[in-house]
Structures are given as structure tokens and as C-alpha cells.
Amino acid sequence: MPEPLITIEGLYKVFGKNPESVMPMVHEGRSKDDILAETGHTLGLKDINLTINKGEIFVIMGLSGSGKSTLIRHFNRLIDPTEGVIKVENTDVMKLQPKELENFRRHKMSMVFQRFGLMPHRTVLENVGYGLSIQGQSKAVWSAKAKEWLDTVGLAGYEAQYPAQLSGGQQQRVGLARALCTDAEILLMDEAFSALDPLIRSEMQDQLIELQDTLHKTIIFITHDLDEALRIGDRIAILKDGEMVQQGTPDEILLNPANDYVEAFVKDVNRARALTVETVMKPPSRRITADTIEEALIQMKAIKGDxxxxxxDDGYQGVVTQDALEACCDDASTSQEMDDTVWEDLPSISPDAMLESVIPETLDADYSLPVVDEEGNLKGELSKSNLAEVLGGAEKKSEDRV
Structure with a gap:
């Protein structure tokens, strides 16, 4: 079972002079526009409930004004909620006193901003080591660690440069290295890559995924871009007007959008690039495990296929046909053991492969392709019709609503 690290319960945020006074209207279900018109208060977040598991990348996404940046600033109490509970490892963040909150921010969470947030008068090395320096670490310690992280993000040799001397992508790498240098367990990333050019943005996404494979940080990532969310997120939460409209794994959101709002996000996504074989494969209903041809023929007839x-015991071997088994029965004893003269080679595909990469094989094969993991275990099968159903799903849903 995943281990929850962060828990948000019944979180509300109202902006205005007297937020508590309008909470009865919020609980009555009055709309955001009504509350603004009658009271001059803005409903920022409404009844947010979620858990974020240790070591996952949790993406919070939505359009401008959806409340996603407001929400992420609640995790380290840059914004205090009007109502609600925020727990990190069972510590109620709302009960932290000023000094405790300061230590919490310095040691537990780091933040990467959209506009880099680098200090222009400090060198790259000083920017990266800043968090450790204000924790009281000696210059020898923080500079050594800062150099290690600069090397990790591909900026070795840039220590003496100043932010203005770097490209946008390099500045964001410095910001990432600075956040990682404090060794905080939780990384908050607010639209961290959205200011970058598309190619550099893609490179930064790749680097984050590679780093996460090693570091296993808990990352909360804010974006308005579904392609980015699907690419990096273990789970995704979608906000609209301050409310959570759906949360789930990328494939759950892509294949089963909760409403028309979510459907509008996912309709233009290239599913072949966003989904893995494992998310759409069917269970392996055609498994033949017999030791003899006679037993194999009995199993074949039971699965009602040819x-x-x-x-x-050695795992997946190949495809065997009913015709081949019957031919063997005609030519030899039905007690003959199964061997490689009976089955045909049929390339398998990995459950982790992206659909885009297996489309040609699937369409060219005479049979549904077996899905086999690294240990040789048969995990499922992928057919032409299954592929067509998944890739055509978005268009069909759109037609159904017309």
C-alpha cells in the first residue's frame, strides 16, 4: 500500500476582509460569482480533499484561475486556509508556531518557481547553496554540496557565473539544483517549466523524471498543460473554479474523464503517446500451459479460440495454433511432449511500452500480441480491435454527446 505523506481535509480559502463571515454561503453551495457579487469576497478553494503519497509526483492542474497555485501555497503555509486541515507526516501544519514553521519550510519543503526566483547579485554556486547557508552550514559544506547538485543537473563549470549570464533553461536548472540541495523531502514546483521554450521544457521534464528515478522525492507539480501532467505525473488532480473535479492516475483521467470539463482537456491528447500497453491491454485469456500435446489441445478447445x-516454467515461448496441435495428433502419439517444433515465434511487447511504439507490430501481426514482462511472465494481450477502441475512444465520446 502507498504510504501517505501529505493529507488535505476539507480545505477552503476565501479571499477578502472577513472570510469567515461568508463561509455559511460557501457551505450552502452558493456559486463563486454569487459570493463575489454579494460580499466582495473571492472563493479560491472549496472543500479540497486529497492525499499525496511518499515518493510520488503528484500533479495539480487546471486553467488560469482554477486555484492550483493557491493550493500549492497552502502546503508550506505561504497562504493560510480559511478552513481545513493540512497534515504532513501526521504533523498538523496549521498548529506550527512561527519558529517551527520556519524550520519546517527550511528543512521539509523546497520550492521551484516559474520565473526561476534566482538572486541576481549572487553567483550560481551561491544561489544553489543559499538554502544550506541560511540553515547555518559552513561555506565548505554548502559549496561542496552545491557543486554536486550543479554537476547532477548538467551545470558543472558554471559555479562562478551569474544568473543573467545563463539561458532560461540553465537558470531553471539552477533553481532545481537549489531546491534539491537542501535535501528537503518534499519539492513544490509551481509552473516550473512553463516559461521555457518547448524543446528546453521537454529536456527539463526528462531530467526531472530521471532524477526522480534516483531520488524518490515527493513532488507536487503545478501545470496548466495536460501533456506535461500525463508525462511526469504518477497521479493528477484537476481543479476548476477552486474545486477538485477529478483525481486519479494519468490513464484513469485519459480513459475515464469525470465530466465534460475534463473531457475538454483530454480530447486533443495523442493517446498513443500518453498511454502504455499495460493501461489498455486485455487479460491473457489464451494461455496454454500443458506439458503434452493432448493436454494442450484440450486447453485450446476450452478457450474457444484457434x-x-x-x-x-521458463515463461512465454511463442504462439501455438489448434491446427498445429491437431496435425501433431495425426502424426504422433497424443502423449508427445510440447516442444519448440509445435509453437511459432511471435514477438512479445513490454507492458511499459508506449502504445505509439507498438502500433506497427500490432497492425502487422496475424494474432493479438502477447504482453510479457522482463521475467517472461505473460501479463496480457493487445489486439487490433483493442487498439482501435482505445485510440478512437475520444472521438466516439465526442460523437455520443452530439
Missing amino acids: YGYYVN
Whole structure:
């Protein structure tokens, strides 16, 4: 079971002179526009409930004004909620006293901003080591660690440069290195890559994924870009007008949008690039495991098909057809053991492969392709019709609503 690290319960945020006075209207279900018109207060967040698991990349996304940046600033209490509970490892963040909150921000969470947030009068090395320096670490300690992180993000040799001397992508790498240098367990990233050119943005996404494979940080990532969310997120929460409209894994959101608002986000996504084989494959219903041809033929007839995937103690071996089994029965004893003269080679595909990469194989094959993991275990099968159903799903849903 995943281990929850952050828990948000019943979180509300109202902006205005007297937020508590309008909370009865909020609980009555009055609209954001009504509350603004009658009271001059703005409803920023409404009844947010979520858990974020240790070591995952949790993406919060939505259009401008949806409340996503407001929400992320609640995690380290840059903004205090009007109502609600914020717990980090069972610590109620709302009960932290000023000194405790200061230590919490310095040691538990780091933040990467959209506009880099670098100090122009400090060198790259000083920017990266700044968090450790204000924690009281000696210059020898923080500079050594800052150099390590600069090397990790591909900026070794830039230590003496100033932010203005770097490109936008390099500045964001400095910002990422600075956040990682404090060794904080939780990384908050607010539209961290949105100011970058598309190619550099893609490179930064790749680097974040690579770093996460090693570091296993808990990352809360804000974006308005669904392609980015699908690419990097383990789970995604979608906000609209301060309310959570859906949360789930990328494939859950892509294949089962909760409403028309979410559907509007996902309709233009290239599913072949966003979904893995594992998310759309069917269970392996054609498994043949018999030791003899006679037993294999009995299994074949039971699955009501004319072919199956042969699996023995060594894992997946190939595809075997009913015609081949019957021919063997005619030519030899039905007690003959199964061997590689009975089955045919049929390339398998990995459950982790992106659909885009297996489309040609799937369309060219005479059979549904077996999905096999690294240990040789048969995990599922992918057919032409299955592929067409998934890739055509967005268009069909749109037609159904017309």
C-alpha cells in the first residue's frame, strides 16, 4: 500500500476582509460569482480533499484561475486556509508556531518557481547553496554540496557565473539544483517549466523524471498543460473554479474523464503517446500451459479460440495454433511432449511500452500480441480491435454527446 505523506481535509480559502463571515454561503453551495457579487469576497478553494503519497509526483492542474497555485501555497503555509486541515507526516501544519514553521519550510519543503526566483547579485554556486547557508552550514559544506547538485543537473563549470549570464533553461536548472540541495523531502514546483521554450521544457521534464528515478522525492507539480501532467505525473488532480473535479492516475483521467470539463482537456491528447500497453491491454485469456500435446489441445478447445500463447516454467515461448496441435495428433502419439517444433515465434511487447511504439507490430501481426514482462511472465494481450477502441475512444465520446 502507498504510504501517505501529505493529507488535505476539507480545505477552503476565501479571499477578502472577513472570510469567515461568508463561509455559511460557501457551505450552502452558493456559486463563486454569487459570493463575489454579494460580499466582495473571492472563493479560491472549496472543500479540497486529497492525499499525496511518499515518493510520488503528484500533479495539480487546471486553467488560469482554477486555484492550483493557491493550493500549492497552502502546503508550506505561504497562504493560510480559511478552513481545513493540512497534515504532513501526521504533523498538523496549521498548529506550527512561527519558529517551527520556519524550520519546517527550511528543512521539509523546497520550492521551484516559474520565473526561476534566482538572486541576481549572487553567483550560481551561491544561489544553489543559499538554502544550506541560511540553515547555518559552513561555506565548505554548502559549496561542496552545491557543486554536486550543479554537476547532477548538467551545470558543472558554471559555479562562478551569474544568473543573467545563463539561458532560461540553465537558470531553471539552477533553481532545481537549489531546491534539491537542501535535501528537503518534499519539492513544490509551481509552473516550473512553463516559461521555457518547448524543446528546453521537454529536456527539463526528462531530467526531472530521471532524477526522480534516483531520488524518490515527493513532488507536487503545478501545470496548466495536460501533456506535461500525463508525462511526469504518477497521479493528477484537476481543479476548476477552486474545486477538485477529478483525481486519479494519468490513464484513469485519459480513459475515464469525470465530466465534460475534463473531457475538454483530454480530447486533443495523442493517446498513443500518453498511454502504455499495460493501461489498455486485455487479460491473457489464451494461455496454454500443458506439458503434452493432448493436454494442450484440450486447453485450446476450452478457450474457444484457434490459437493460444504457450507458457512453461521458463515463461512465454511463442504462439501455438489448434491446427498445429491437431496435425501433431495425426502424426504422433497424443502423449508427445510440447516442444519448440509445435509453437511459432511471435514477438512479445513490454507492458511499459508506449502504445505509439507498438502500433506497427500490432497492425502487422496475424494474432493479438502477447504482453510479457522482463521475467517472461505473460501479463496480457493487445489486439487490433483493442487498439482501435482505445485510440478512437475520444472521438466516439465526442460523437455520443452530439
